[in-house]
Amino acid sequence: EAGVAQSPRYKIIEKRQSVAFWCNPISGHATLYWYQQILGQGPKLLIQFQNNGVVDDSQLPKDRFSAERLKGVDSTLKIQPAKLEDSAVYLCASSSAGGVWENIQYFGAGTRLSVL
Amino acid sequence: AQTVTQSQPEMSVQEAETVTLSCTYDTSENNYYLFWYKQPPSRQMILVIRQEAYKQQNATENRFSVNFQKAAKSFSLKISDSQLGDTAMYFCAFMRYNNNDMRFGAGTRLTVKP
Numbered sequence: 001e002a003g004v005a006q007s008p009r010y011k012i013i014e015k016r017q018s019v020a021f022w023c024n025p026i027s028g029h030a031t032l033y034w035y036q037q038i039l040g041q042g043p044k045l046l047i048q049f050q051n052n053g054v055v056d057d058s059q060l061p062k063d064r065f066s067a068e069r070l071k072g073v074d075s076t077l078k079i080q081p082a083k084l085e086d087s088a089v090y091l092c093a094s095s096s097a098g099g100v101w102e103n104i105q106y107f108g109a110g111t112r113l114s115v116l
Numbered sequence: 117a118q119t120v121t122q123s124q125p126e127m128s129v130q131e132a133e134t135v136t137l138s139c140t141y142d143t144s145e146n147n148y149y150l151f152w153y154k155q156p157p158s159r160q161m162i163l164v165i166r167q168e169a170y171k172q173q174n175a176t177e178n179r180f181s182v183n184f185q186k187a188a189k190s191f192s193l194k195i196s197d198s199q200l201g202d203t204a205m206y207f208c209a210f211m212r213y214n215n216n217d218m219r220f221g222a223g224t225r226l227t228v229k230p
Contacts, residue, residue: 003160031216042120042207042220043161056217089159095216103149103211105218107161 002026004108006092012114018080021111025073025094031055032069033105034077035091043091049075050097079113087115118143120210122221129198130229136183137193137224139208145169147213150184150191155205155223164206167191169213198228 005024013019025032035043047057051072069075089112093105119142129135152164167175167184174182183192208221
């Protein structure tokens, strides 16, 4: 079974530029998450989707961050414009909606963003 | 709000020995899940073990086991017969029942020495 795919693995941009990250969850997983992991900290949830609807985006800085999940499968997270403090690893995770494996989140390898 | 505290930023252990990583959490909920995730240098987070709060029996997965003390809100991870491949960041995480918002601790960096 293929895991959660993310791209790119690394991205370097200058402040005020825009950037987008892509995530493809495990096939059949209804729930998709985006996390921000700042160096030395645990991941922090930015947004959660259930199919193509947003369940929780309370910690998403909506003035500069946006996310969408087209057709309930792939997802894109965008930052526009980027700030220095956005430098972090952006992790995507997915989980199934039910069954014995419900609530277990499977993570991708992440995208490391450096804002200069 | 739920918070998760990992008080050991770094730990080391000799290969084949046993090590225990600490985790405490704060919640007013009665039903919830607790997790330990491993993040090797390659960055991909991998689930190590899961505990449901309503279960009194401590979860075990091969060399990994937990000591879950619900009243004390403590959830430690014991790694037996440590292997070099266990070197990684370990994150403790909390999730309320019927809510997939997972809260992570700051992590413990474990180094297994040959």
